[in-house]
Each structure stands twice: as structure tokens, then as C-alpha cells.
Amino acid sequence: MKWFIKLFRGKSEKPIERKWKTERFDRKIFLDEQPTSSEEMPVTEEVYALTTIRNFQCDSISEFIVESEWVFVSKEKLMEPKYQERLSRMSSLTEFCKKLSKNKECRKTTVVVKPPGCHCAELADEEAEEKIRDSNPIKIFFKSVRDLWKCVCKTIKKIFNKNDEVIQIDESDFEITNSYLSAGRVRALRGGRTSLGAGAALRAYALHLAQDKSTTFAQNVDNFIACTLDSKETCPQVMMRNMRQFMSGMKNYLVKHGEREFEKEVEKERLKLKPTEFLNIDAILEGVMHRLVVRPLRSKLYTLLASWHATDVRQLHAAIERAQHVTALQLGVKESTKVPSSAVLAVISKHFLKMQEADSPLDKLENLLAAISAMFNAIRGERAVGADDLLPVLAWCVSRCRLVCAELEAELMAGLLPPALLAGEGGYYLTALFSAVAVLKRLAPEAGSDSSASCRRGSECSNRETAAVVRVALPDECRGWIRRVALPCRPAARVRDLCRALAHAAAITNPQDYALFALHDGHETMLNENDCPQEVMSEKSGQNFVLAYKRIDAKIAWPQQALLSYP
Amino acid sequence: MSSKISGTNNFKVVLLGEGCVGKTSILLRYIEDKFNDKHLSTLQATFLNKKLNINNKRINLSIWDTAGQERFHALGPIYYRHSHGAVLVYDITDDHSFAKVQNWVKELKKMLGADIVLVIAGNKIDLEHERTVSLEEAERYAELVGAKHFHTSAKLNRGVEELFLELSRAMLDRSERTPTAPVPRALALAEDDEAASTSTCCWTTPSNG
Numbered sequence: 001m002k003w004f005i006k007l008f009r010g011k012s013e014k015p016i017e018r019k020w021k022t023e024r025f026d027r028k029i030f031l032d033e034q035p036t037s038s039e040e041m042p043v044t045e046e047v048y049a050l051t052t053i054r055n056f057q058c059d060s061i062s063e064f065i066v067e068s069e070w071v072f073v074s075k076e077k078l079m080e081p082k083y084q085e086r087l088s089r090m091s092s093l094t095e096f097c098k099k100l101s102k103n104k105e106c107r108k109t110t111v112v113v114k115p116p117g118c119h120c121a122e123l124a125d126e127e128a129e130e131k132i133r134d135s136n137p138i139k140i141f142f143k144s145v146r147d148l149w150k151c152v153c154k155t156i157k158k159i160f161n162k163n164d165e166v167i168q169i170d171e172s173d174f175e176i177t178n179s180y181l182s183a184g185r186v187r188a189l190r191g192g193r194t195s196l197g198a199g200a201a202l203r204a205y206a207l208h209l210a211q212d213k214s215t216t217f218a219q220n221v222d223n224f225i226a227c228t229l230d231s232k233e234t235c236p237q238v239m240m241r242n243m244r245q246f247m248s249g250m251k252n253y254l255v256k257h258g259e260r261e262f263e264k265e266v267e268k269e270r271l272k273l274k275p276t277e278f279l280n281i282d283a284i285l286e287g288v289m290h291r292l293v294v295r296p297l298r299s300k301l302y303t304l305l306a307s308w309h310a311t312d313v314r315q316l317h318a319a320i321e322r323a324q325h326v327t328a329l330q331l332g333v334k335e336s337t338k339v340p341s342s343a344v345l346a347v348i349s350k351h352f353l354k355m356q357e358a359d360s361p362l363d364k365l366e367n368l369l370a371a372i373s374a375m376f377n378a379i380r381g382e383r384a385v386g387a388d389d390l391l392p393v394l395a396w397c398v399s400r401c402r403l404v405c406a407e408l409e410a411e412l413m414a415g416l417l418p419p420a421l422l423a424g425e426g427g428y429y430l431t432a433l434f435s436a437v438a439v440l441k442r443l444a445p446e447a448g449s450d451s452s453a454s455c456r457r458g459s460e461c462s463n464r465e466t467a468a469v470v471r472v473a474l475p476d477e478c479r480g481w482i483r484r485v486a487l488p489c490r491p492a493a494r495v496r497d498l499c500r501a502l503a504h505a506a507a508i509t510n511p512q513d514y515a516l517f518a519l520h521d522g523h524e525t526m527l528n529e530n531d532c533p534q535e536v537m538s539e540k541s542g543q544n545f546v547l548a549y550k551r552i553d554a555k556i557a558w559p560q561q562a563l564l565s566y567p
Numbered sequence: 568m569s570s571k572i573s574g575t576n577n578f579k580v581v582l583l584g585e586g587c588v589g590k591t592s593i594l595l596r597y598i599e600d601k602f603n604d605k606h607l608s609t610l611q612a613t614f615l616n617k618k619l620n621i622n623n624k625r626i627n628l629s630i631w632d633t634a635g636q637e638r639f640h641a642l643g644p645i646y647y648r649h650s651h652g653a654v655l656v657y658d659i660t661d662d663h664s665f666a667k668v669q670n671w672v673k674e675l676k677k678m679l680g681a682d683i684v685l686v687i688a689g690n691k692i693d694l695e696h697e698r699t700v701s702l703e704e705a706e707r708y709a710e711l712v713g714a715k716h717f718h719t720s721a722k723l724n725r726g727v728e729e730l731f732l733e734l735s736r737a738m739l740d741r742s743e744r745t746p747t748a749p750v751p752r753a754l755a756l757a758e759d760d761e762a763a764s765t766s767t768c769c770w771t772t773p774s775n776g
Binding site for chain 2: 332385386387388390391392423424425428429431432434435438439
């Protein structure tokens with residue numbers, strides 16, 4: 001434990017939230033006592049669970065726990081100075097395990113459970129693994145993870161003993177995701193898509209088939225994308241219906257006819273399966289199709305959705321603005337129900353943002369479910385939470401998170417997800433999102449915005465450059481990646497207005513340090529507060545030109561191409 | 568896919584009724600009695616799945632709760648479309664909630680016709696002494712519109728299990744019958760005119776004015 005404290009403290013001058021997000025801390029390792037569930041573990045001695053926090057983000061604890069690699073070692077072993085020294089030198093746990101097994105020291109490291117996606121257990125000695133299989137490791141693991149996480153939280157709290165709020169979010173977030181783990185189908189579908197699962201090889205092979213332009217599969221996919229991009233179709237529903245049909249068709253084609261070695265590949269993977277595993281081919285291929293079909297068409301689809309629903313978006317935008325002055329009570333939230341605190345709202349907002357960023361409709365749905373779970377956990381009290389409570393709270397959250405694109409996202413999910421999924425839990429909460437939008441929209445006057453919209457549409461603005469939605473790149477300096485957000489923007493809106501919305505969307509607390517830039521061939525031009533983003537966009541249309549919202553002083557080398565091809 | 572072949576019937580059931588009639592409690596009571604571990608810990612009762620076996624036929628109920636407040640009435644259609652069954656709940660101590668059920672019946676009949684199985688539940692029979700909705704009237708009405716009527720108390724756990732069982736039976740019955748004979752029942756055609764005139768008033772929500 002000392003070791004943990006030492007290492008952790010050694011580099012923690014910054015406030016805690018920052019540190020959580022910083023990826024540089026990949027060498028730090030969490031460890032904690034294995035708590036109450038020890039009677040179910042095949043070992044009687046005290047055990048420590050170790051993992052790296054490299055992939056750790058405070059908004060997805062369960063993913064972190066489930067997808068991280070874990071090593072369980074005895075206390076004795078862990079406390080050895082040599083062992084610890086080695087731990088602190090390793091950049092990743094996998095590497096660490098490899099090294100251990102190379103040095104034949106692995107035998108002393110008791111790898112007790114093998115969570116999904118853990119490489120290290122494969123390297124552990126056989127005997128230990130035998131034992132594990134008998135006692136259903138996954139079951140034990142899931143049972144213990146909850147307690148484990150609580151313990152981790154407690155320890156962190158003990159160590160930092162301040163900034164309780166941040167940690168509190170984490171705890172609640174874990175609970176949420178715990179309940180959202182039970183969203184069976186969504187979860188099952190997802191299982192096949194993670195790169196670490198048994199389906200990885202199959203997924204890779206299907207993607208490889210799509211690369212090989214001589215296959216029928218690849219030709220079909222390419223043709224479909226080319227045709228869809230060329231099509232004059234303006235109704236997004238039609239486009240999505242075609243995409244859905246095509247994706248289902250291609251899935252069937254691969255499963256029933258196969259191509260090249262596809263069937264052999266399936267057989268090969270089947271042989272590798274453990275008795276408790278199975279290949280969810282449908283789910284794996286669904287993920288592949290999202291990658292091959294949804295991703296390249298995403299930008300076109302959003303354009304269609306935005307122009308088709310331009311009035312709706314404007315109306316929702318106005319409604320959300322109006323809702324800022326409306327109390328939760330007026331939105332229909334019962335007096336006895338308390339709305340989510342600002343901390344929880346931040347978590348919800350993050351899930352909403354991830355929902356917008358995701359390519360795949362499944363990822364979007366998962367983030368929607370995560371956001372809703374966060375709401376449940378925030379509002380549940382003594383009594384059960386029914387739709388009477390959820391719906392107004394959802395509407396309230398959509399307004400407070402200013403999720404102006406809620407309807408577009410809901411339409412996209414409803415249009416692209418496999419119909420079987422929409423009959424279940426996913427479908428229910430998607431419906432809830434639609435109805436929350438409907439609840440909010442009633443706050444906005446329809447007639448006024450409509451007339452101005454139609455006259456505007458009639459004049460020069462009928463081309464798509466003046467779509468209601470503006471896309472902006474947001475470099476995240478903490479994580480070192482670029483996020484794209486789509487924001488509604490009235491044609492007459494100023495840069496100032498857009499900046500305000502962006503600061504809110506990105507949860508930036510010091511907006512005075514940020515500004516909107518036009519990126520053109522790697523050059524940044526800062527836009528004036530009074531410029532009109534829509535005008536700037538239409539002047540430069542057709543060029544390699546992007547809007548970016550960043551810290552004025554931030555020095556960023558922008559990627560050459562990716563920015564345009566991926567809105 | 569395989570589950571369909573082996574004969575699982577997936578039914579969507581929507582719970583309708585006014586705000587405080589106890590829809591959520593009924594749902595929770597129904598699920599709680601069989602699955603008292605997993606779902607209850609989360610205490611969410613907006614969407615729940617329940618698996619049943621009737622005459623060796625596997626049935627999966629997806630139960631959708633709806634928001635009952637008057638202001639959300641207009642959202643009804645997006646919840647009840649593609650439903651196989653509806654549970655209409657009223658509070659026996661509240662006349663108004665019974666009137667609301669009648670509105671829902673008319674609307675559902677109009678929109679979904681004979682495709683949907685209706686069950687009416689008079690909830691809160693533990694408050695029998697405060698009853699304001701006459702028992703005979705309620706049962707007569709249910710019979711008139713071709714719905715089964717149940718007396719329930721989520722609090723005392725009365726009638727809830729029976730209600731869902733009967734509903735499932737009826738849905739199963741209907742689904743087995745429909746592929747061969749899609750003839751609507753005569754009862755579904757009743758009161759068409761009246762439905763049209765009343766539904767306009769129940770569609771007008773205060774905020775829409």
C-alpha cells in the first residue's frame with residue numbers, strides 16, 4: 001500500500017480530476033485488498049487486484065474494470081521490493097506479465113481470475129488456470145468487481161481525502177453501469193465487437209475481405225456506398241432504410257454463402273472456443289457493417305438529417321433555450337423527485353456527448369442507456385422509478401445538457417439499429433428520448449420560427465452549406481485527441497453565440513481563453529466575435545476547411561486529412 | 568433468430584393510466600414476486616422483461632410503462648404502436664382515472680383496432696371503503712368493450728399475477744389465430760363514431776391549447 005501511495009502521490013501536484021484524465025500516468029497501478037468475496041475465491045490468503053490506469057477515464061468505470069487487464073497477486077508477493085520495482089518500470093500490464101513469464105517468475109504470481117480480455121492469465125501457470133475454470137471465473141469476477149471497486153474508491157478517498165465530489169460521481173457511475181450491464185441484448189451485441197473478444201479474428205477477416213477489391217463482398221459494399229453518396233435522395237429515412245437493408249443483406253450473404261475463407265475462418269475460431277464461450281456472429285458482423293457502411297456515409301447522413309429536420313432542430317433549440325428558465329416542476333417533474341445534481345448532470349452530459357461522437361448506432365445506444373442509468377441512480381429514492389418520473393427528468397436533462405441534436409440522434413438510431421434490438425430495452429429508452437424531445441418542443445412556439453425559416457429557405461440559402469448544423473473540431477488537450485461536435489447554428493448567428501454553445505458543450509469553464517478558428521491547409525485563422533460562422537463556411541465551401549474551437553494559446557499540429565472526411 | 572424458430576412469442580405490453588393510479592407499483596409487484604434479486608436492486612420500473620410458460624409455449628413479455636400525467640397524453644401513440652396488449656389501470660377511489668381509462672380504450676380501439684388485447688385493472692382495492700368507481704359499472708364497461716376486468720392491489724399483491732397471466736393467454740390466443748384468420752372481432756367495431764368525437768378532446772392537451 002505504501003508503494004501505491006508513494007507512486008501515486010509522486011506526480012499528483014495537479015488537482016485530482018486532471019490527473020484522472022491524463023494518460024501519461026500509465027505506469028501507475030491500482031491495487032487493493034480483495035474484500036468480502038474472498039470466501040468464494042479459490043485462495044485463502046489475502047489477495048491484491050492490480051491493473052493499470054492507462055485506459056482509465058472517470059466516466060466509464062465499468063468499461064475500465066471489465067476491459068482492463070487484472071492481475072491478482074498474494075500480498076506477500078506484492079510487498080517484495082523487487083516485484084514493486086519491476087511494476088513501476090513496466091509501461092503496461094501485458095508487458096509486465098510477459099516479462100514475468102519469460103523470467104519464469106510467473107509461477108509465483110497467482111493469477112486468480114481471468115476477466116474477459118485479459119492476456120495475462122494466458123501466461124500464468126496452467127495449474128492456476130485449471131482451478132479457475134472449475135469455479136467459473138467470470139461469475140466470481142463480476143461478483144467481486146463491485147466490492148473491489150468500492151474498496152478502490154474508499155482507498156482513493158482515504159489518500160486524497162478531498163474533492164469528494166469527483167469520487168462520488170465515480171461510485172454512482174459504477175453502480176449505474178452495473179445495472180446497465182444487465183441490458184442483455186445490447187451487452188451481448190457489444191461483446192462481439194470489442195477487439196479483444198473471441199470474434200476479433202472474424203471481424204478482422206471480414207474487414208480484410210472488404211479491403212480485397214476482387215471479392216463480391218467488397219464490390220457490393222463499395223458500390224452501395226458510391227451509389228448512396230451519389231443519390232439525390234433527400235429523405236434520411238429512405239437512406240437509412242436502404243442502409244439497414246443493405247447491412248442485413250450483407251450479413252446474410254456472408255453467413256449463408258461465405259466468401260473466400262470466411263466459413264473456414266468461422267470453423268477455425270470455433271475450435272478455439274472454450275466450453276463457456278460462443279461466437280455471436282450476428283453481433284460481430286453487425287459491428288463490421290457499421291464500420292464499413294455507417295462510417296463512410298455518416299457525414300452524408302447527418303447532412304440529410306439536418307436539412308430534413310431543420311425546422312425541428314430550430315424548434316428544439318428554441319425550446320431548450322426557453323427551458324433554461326423553466327423549473328423542473330413546470331416540466332412535469334414531481335415535487336417528490338429530485339433532479340440530478342450538477343455533478344451527475346456532468347456525467348450525463350458526457351454520455352450524451354459520446355453518443356453524438358460515436359459512429360456506430362450501437363455505440364450511440366449504449367451511451368444513451370448509460371446516460372439514462374445515471375438518471376435512474378440520481379432520482380431513485382425510497383420508491384421505484386416509473387415512467388412518470390423518468391420522462392420529465394429525461395426532458396429536463398436534455399434541456400440542461402443542451403442536447404439540441406437529440407432528435408437527429410434518436411432518428412439515426414431508430415433508422416439504423418437492427419429491428420430486433422428496438423423491440424427491447426434499447427427501443428424503450430429510444431422512445432423515451434423521442435418523447436422527451438416532444439415534451440420539450442411544446443415549450444417553443446411553432447408558428448414564429450416556422451415562417452422565418454421558410455422564407456429563409458426560399459432565398460439563397462437553399463444549398464447545403466447553410467444547413468442548420470455546424471461541425472466544429474474540439475481538440476482535447478488532456479486526452480490528446482480531437483473531438484467533433486455538431487451544433488445547431490442559425491444562419492444569422494455570430495461566432496460569439498457559437499462559442500458560448502461550444503464552451504457549454506465541452507464543459508469549458510474558462511471560455512475567455514478559447515476562440516473559434518478557421519483551419520485551412522494547416523493555417524489557423526482566429527475568427528472575430530462578430531463574424532457569422534455560416535457565412536465563413538459558405539465562402540470557403542469546397543476547400544479543405546474546418547472550424548475548430550481551441551484554447552487561444554494551444555499549439556496544435558492538425559492532422560492533414562482526417563478532419564474533413566470525418567465530420 | 569433461433570429462439571423464434573423454437574417458438575418464443577415476444578409480446579409488447581403497454582401500461583396506461585393516469586399519474587397516481589399505481590402503474591409502476593403493479594409492474595414492480597409483478598416482477599418482484601418472481602425475480603426478487605436482479606431487477607429490484609436497480610428499482611427501475613419503466614421497462615421490464617418477463618418470461619412465462621403457458622401450455623409449454625414460451626412467452627416473453629416486454630412491459631412498457633408510460634408517463635400518466637395529462638400533459639404527456641399526446642405521447643401515447645409512440646409508446647403503444649406495435650403493442651400486442653395494453654393494461655389500463657385506474658384507481659377505484661378516483662372517478663377521473665376511470666374516465667381516463669375510457670378515453671384510452673377509445674383511442675386504442677381507433678388506432679389499433681382488434682390487434683390489441685385490452686385488460687382493465689381497478690387498482691387499490693385495499694382502499695375498498697373509499698371506493699368511488701362503482702364495481703358493476705366498471706365490469707359492465709369492460710365487458711362492453713371486450714376487455715377483461717381485474718381487481719388488483721399492488722400493496723396486498725392481489726390480482727396482479729392473474730392479470731398478466733390472463734393477458735398473456737389472450738395475446739397468445741390471438742397471435743395463434745391471426746395468421747390464419749385476421750378477422751377483427753365484432754366488439755372492436757363498437758362505438759366508432761363516439762370514439763372519433765371524444766378522441767379529439769382527449770388529444771387536446773393544455774399546453775397545445
